[in-house]
Amino acid sequence: MASRIDGRQAGSGYGKAIAPPTRRHVPGEPGIWVFVLGDLLLFSCFFVAFAYQRHHHLASFHSGQQSLNLTIGTINTVLLLTSSLFVALATTMIRTGSITKGRALLLPAFACGLVFVCVKVVEYTRLAGVAYQAETNDFFGYYFVLTGIHLVHVITGLAFLAAIWLWTSKPRVLPDETRLIEGSATYWHLVDLLWIVLFSLLYLSN
Numbered sequence: 001m002a003s004r005i006d007g008r009q010a011g012s013g014y015g016k017a018i019a020p021p022t023r024r025h026v027p028g029e030p031g032i033w034v035f036v037l038g039d040l041l042l043f044s045c046f047f048v049a050f051a052y053q054r055h056h057h058l059a060s061f062h063s064g065q066q067s068l069n070l071t072i073g074t075i076n077t078v079l080l081l082t083s084s085l086f087v088a089l090a091t092t093m094i095r096t097g098s099i100t101k102g103r104a105l106l107l108p109a110f111a112c113g114l115v116f117v118c119v120k121v122v123e124y125t126r127l128a129g130v131a132y133q134a135e136t137n138d139f140f141g142y143y144f145v146l147t148g149i150h151l152v153h154v155i156t157g158l159a160f161l162a163a164i165w166l167w168t169s170k171p172r173v174l175p176d177e178t179r180l181i182e183g184s185a186t187y188w189h190l191v192d193l194l195w196i197v198l199f200s201l202l203y204l205s206n
Contacts, residue, residue, distance in 0.1 A: 063137060064137045073203040079115055091185040
């Protein structure tokens, strides 16, 4: 009798099956988190070395810092934060099935990252002469190494965003591709996080 009632409910309008709630999960593959944690550890060592040298050569580091353009640094920070927001929204939409909308949000995310690269190249060009004239200033060595490594991360992240854009050209994204998309987004958020720390150390610290 109970099975007959269940059958009628399944076929009737008021007996629609309720989809099981989406399980919470760690986005991306485990490998990306191993890389993220390793990268954070590596940059943490750089940050500690920078802070140590700055403490012992405060006048030299302060002099080098005065050569930086805070407006340019702020623009780059806003660009990466905005790009990271677009990536987060795009990933959420793709994961929930709104692939077309999510794919559209990847374009402004990519554009913000690309403008970041262009602005950084302009800043490098401006600082090259200053650094040459003050080549004994340790600050510039740390500045170009730290921001140079970060710039490589940004360019790699842009390649990942381009890959996501290609993967989402299909009407349906496979589960494995969804994990790769989440992993790529996680990497881009890492790039954003690293820049926030670099911006604070290089441009704002007194």
